[in-house]
Amino acid sequence: MFLISSKGASIDILSTAKSGYFLFKFLPEHSYLIKMSFCLMYSKEIPEWEFKERIKRLQRELKTRNLDVVLVHSNEAEFANVRYLADYWPAFESAGVVVPIDGEPILLVGPESEEYARDRSKIKKIMKLLEYRESAEPEYPGVKVYSFKDVFEEAVGDIKKIKRVGIIGYAIMPFIIYESLRKTLPEAELIKADDILKNLRAVKSENEIACLKEASRVSEIAIEKVMEEIRPGMTELQVVGIAQRAMYENGAEYEGHPLYVLSGKNSRHAISRPTHKKIREGELIQLNIGARVSGYSSSIGRPICLGKMSPKMKMLVEAGLELHIETKELLKAGVPAKEVAENFIKRAERKGVGQNILYGPCHGIGLMECEPPWIELTSNYDLKENMTFQVDTFLYTEDFGLRWEDGVRVTKHGVEAFCTKWEEILEFAR
Numbered sequence: 001m002f003l004i005s006s007k008g009a010s011i012d013i014l015s016t017a018k019s020g021y022f023l024f025k026f027l028p029e030h031s032y033l034i035k036m037s038f039c040l041m042y043s044k045e046i047p048e049w050e051f052k053e054r055i056k057r058l059q060r061e062l063k064t065r066n067l068d069v070v071l072v073h074s075n076e077a078e079f080a081n082v083r084y085l086a087d088y089w090p091a092f093e094s095a096g097v098v099v100p101i102d103g104e105p106i107l108l109v110g111p112e113s114e115e116y117a118r119d120r121s122k123i124k125k126i127m128k129l130l131e132y133r134e135s136a137e138p139e140y141p142g143v144k145v146y147s148f149k150d151v152f153e154e155a156v157g158d159i160k161k162i163k164r165v166g167i168i169g170y171a172i173m174p175f176i177i178y179e180s181l182r183k184t185l186p187e188a189e190l191i192k193a194d195d196i197l198k199n200l201r202a203v204k205s206e207n208e209i210a211c212l213k214e215a216s217r218v219s220e221i222a223i224e225k226v227m228e229e230i231r232p233g234m235t236e237l238q239v240v241g242i243a244q245r246a247m248y249e250n251g252a253e254y255e256g257h258p259l260y261v262l263s264g265k266n267s268r269h270a271i272s273r274p275t276h277k278k279i280r281e282g283e284l285i286q287l288n289i290g291a292r293v294s295g296y297s298s299s300i301g302r303p304i305c306l307g308k309m310s311p312k313m314k315m316l317v318e319a320g321l322e323l324h325i326e327t328k329e330l331l332k333a334g335v336p337a338k339e340v341a342e343n344f345i346k347r348a349e350r351k352g353v354g355q356n357i358l359y360g361p362c363h364g365i366g367l368m369e370c371e372p373p374w375i376e377l378t379s380n381y382d383l384k385e386n387m388t389f390q391v392d393t394f395l396y397t398e399d400f401g402l403r404w405e406d407g408v409r410v411t412k413h414g415v416e417a418f419c420t421k422w423e424e425i426l427e428f429a430r
Contacts, residue, residue, distance in 0.1 A: 044214045044251075045294040046087065046207050051122040054085055054200065055105050061196050062101045068162045069155060070193060071181065072097040073169030080367035081169050081197050082107075083295050088121040092134040094174070097123065100155045108132055108151065111140045127151055131177045148184040159185065166193030198372045202364065203386050208296060209409055212365065212388055215256060215298035216407055216418035218291035222246040223300050223422075226261070226289065231430050232281045232306050236261040236274035247291045256290030256297030257369040260403075267303070268401035270358055270394055281307040281430070284317070284400040290369055297369040299390060300419050301405030304426040316395055317402050317425060319351045324393040324404035325423065327361045331389070331408065331415045337379035345377070356395040365390045365407050383410050 062070060074082035075094040082088055082095045086107050093110030095117075107123040110132035117126050127146045152159045162185055167173060170192045181190065204212070225246040230239050239261040247255065262272050263279045267286040279285060282305065290299035303317050326347055330340045344361040348354045360376035365388050373381060375389065386409060393404040407418040 044211060046205075046211070048122055050205060050207055051085065051087060055099060057200055058085070058099055058196065059101060061200070062099070062166065065166070065193070065196070067101065067164050067166045067191065067193065068188075069098060069100045069152070070166035070168055070196070072099065072197070073167070073173040073177065075172060078169070078172050078368070080201070080371065083367055084197065084201060086121045086123040087295065088117055088123070089295065091116070094132050094177075096132065096169075096177070098151055098155050103155065106151060106155055110134065111138075111143050111145060125154070127154070131174075131180050135174075148180050152184065162188050164189045164191060166191050166196065168194050168197050170194055201366055201371070202373055203384050204366065204388050204409070205386075208366065209386065209388070211294045211296035212298060212407060212409075213418055214251070215291050215293040215296050216300065218247055218250045218252050218293060219256070219289050219298045219300045220419055220421060221250050222252075222291060223287060223289040223302065226287060227304065227422075227426070227428065230279070230285075230304075230306065230428070232279055234279050235276045236263055236266070236279065237276055239279070240274050243289045250291075252291035252293060253295075254292045256292040256299055257288070259290070260286055260288035260301075262286040262401075265399060268396040268399065270396070270401070279306065282310070284309065284313050284402060286401060286403050288403060288405060295367050297365065297367065298407055298418065299365070299369050299405055301392070301403040302422050302426055303402035303404070304428065306428050306430050308427055309425070312397075313400060314425065316353065316356065316397065316400075319348075319353045320393050320395045320402050320404050321423060321425075322351065323348055323353075323361075323395075324391060324406075327391050327393065328406075328408060328415050328417065331362075331383060331391075331410055333383055333385040333410055333412050335383050337373065337375045337381055337383060338377060340375050340383075341377045341379060353395055356397060358394055358396065359392075361393065362389040362391050364388065385410055385412055 072081045073096050076090050079089045082097055085097045088095060088107060093113050096108035097105055099105045104125050105123050107117060107121050107126045108129055109117045111128055114128055130145045165188050167190055222243040226239055226242050229242050240259045243259050258273055261274045262269055263285045264283040267284045285304050287304055288299055288301040290297055327344055330343055341360045348357055362375035364371040364373050388409050390405055390407055395402055408415040
């Protein structure tokens with residue numbers, strides 16, 4: 001609850017949050033900070049004003065790059081760019097956002113999504129196009145839909161003025177949409193522009209960080225339930241059900257990624273899906289449990305064993321844990337990302353597990369559980385404050401594999417870890 005009083009030219013805001021009382025004093029020129037103060041105590045969703053700010057930042061970038069308009073594409077699986085701008089998450093159909101250099105953005109949806117979009121989207125101007133229907137290509141006789149010509153006329157007026165179009169979501173844009181775009185704007189230059197939103201999304205706002213922390217909190221509850229209830233003889237999918245139940249009971253809107261309960265030889269999979277395989281005593285189990293809150297994903301990875309690990313397993317698990325903790329200690333604002341990857345590789349080699357590495361030590365975390373920026377030997381940027389990463393320490397052999405994984409926020413002095421539990425050898429007698 002907030003109690004607001006005005007004293008002359010200043011405003012006092014008293015928060016009676018559960019965590020205590022906070023008094024803020026703002027002058028009129030600090031109205032932006034007033035908006036921030038409400039969110040800092042603490043919104044678990046992104047407020048509407050922040051979506052508007054994102055559009056403005058994108059439009060400023062269009063001007064810098066001399067782009068007349070940008071078309072952003074997303075689908076149900078790769079939803080992040082459209083959700084970042086509109087808070088709209090497509091189901092079955094795909095979606096797009098057209099953002100002109102000046103003026104209002106437009107959300108593009110398929111024929112069946114209009115009412116859902118109107119209830120959900122922060123972008124209020126919405127147009128239906130057949131190109132965004134689901135991939136089974138259902139027919140919609142008699143349903144009024146718009147064309148890309150209609151869209152661009154609505155966005156910019158005279159479409160002959162459009163000379164340069166940025167495309168964001170280039171790798172997942174279907175040919176049918178690209179073809180329609182090319183037919184509508186035959187003289188325009190189409191430019192891959194994914195880096196614009198990659199850069200905007202890389203450094204998180206306070207509200208985004210609050211959502212990521214909440215998603216991690218829910219994931220902690222879920223993985224704790226799994227550790228309490230898992231038993232030999234259960235299938236991997238049964239254990240996934242334990243995690244799903246706990247997530248949805250505690251505020252998740254969805255899973256942050258396909259949940260991993262990968263046992264025995266399945267644990268050596270870097271990416272996978274759980275099966276009906278029964279879990280056995282003495283085998284390594286790769287747990288990767290992640291909830292999604294207000295669009296923002298999380299993941300907590302821990303290797304566990306029901307019973308005792310073999311000496312070979314334990315050696316690799318301990319080496320992975322050491323690398324995981326040491327990697328967190330390498331992260332700090334201003335540090336070159338490449339330097340972190342180089343140190344990770346050197347330390348792995350010194351521990352005798354260099355041959356067990358598949359990829360670099362970290363990847364971005366945000367709307368997607370795995371998103372740019374990456375920390376690899378090829379990285380060419382410095383870490384910035386409020387970048388968020390998954391420290392993802394995956395090691396594997398021919399017979400088993402393991403993953404230690406947590407989310408962190410980069411700070412001036414190091415990192416803020418979203419989860420600090422269970423950094424130990426995890427053997428459970430059942």
